Amino acid sequence: MTNSLNNLLQQFKGTFITAPNELQEKLANIKAYIFDWDGVFNNGKKEDNGSSSFNEIDAMGTNLLRFHHYLRTGTIPLFLIISGENNQAARTLALREHYQAVYTGVKFKTQALEHLCKEHNIEPNEVAFVFDDVLDFSVAKLVGARFMVGRNANPLLTGYAVQEQLVDYITHADGNQHAVREAIELMMGLTGNYDRTITERMHYTDTYRQYLHLRNEPIPQFYTSQHSTIIELSL
Secondary structure (H helix, E strand, O other), X not given: OOHHHHHHHOOOOOEEOOOHHHHHHHHHOOOEEEEOOOOOOOOOOOOOOOOOOOOHHHHHHHHHHHHHHHXXXXXXXXXXXXXXXXXXXXXXXXXXXXXXXXEOOOOOOHHHHHHHHHHHOOOHHHEEEXXXXXXXXXXXXXXXXXXXXXXXOOHHHHHHHHHOOOOOEEOOOOHHHOHHHHHHHHHHHHHOOHHHHHHHHHOOOHHHHHHHHHHOOOOOEEEEEEOOEEEEEOO
16 A cells, blocks of 8 residues: 555544555546435434435535546536435535436435436446445445445444445544545545645636536436336426
């Protein structure tokens, strides 16, 4: 392991289940990033309307991750949310940040994975997934890079994910402490160009403006599951 990788790893307090150099190799092939919502962007607490919120620290991270991917590959990555529940806040964030799609009310999430792979002509091993609970395990089993939100309340569930090889990294932060940002910082750090990403965004360079123009082109698509079939919802 190189000194630069060692220095990077010393800054993260989460648990590597997959060796960092192997995780680097997995991330090099990623074309899409999927995030669960409840317990990932938040602590899972519901409002009266059934929604759960997000914070700007994690939202900024999602933009930096996509810019970072653009600097590495010259392409805008797919960015999607898959949730077993219907969350207005997820819809709001996706519209504002121009994520490609949001799948809500999908109880068996591999349906959404199969749909998005077919729609965008990618393979499951080209997907990175940030998740936290048992409903996510069916997707984690199939995708290329898996980041599980750490939570002290479910040590047996976490142990199961490790035992069944469903996770590559377990975050130190939980969903209420910006686990999304931790997973994103790790992905960016392992794949290089972190400093350039921050510098270009800080100075709002021509390269960043070009990225932002391309990033803002997609109009998010919204889907749900009905009778085991993924259907599109109107805006």
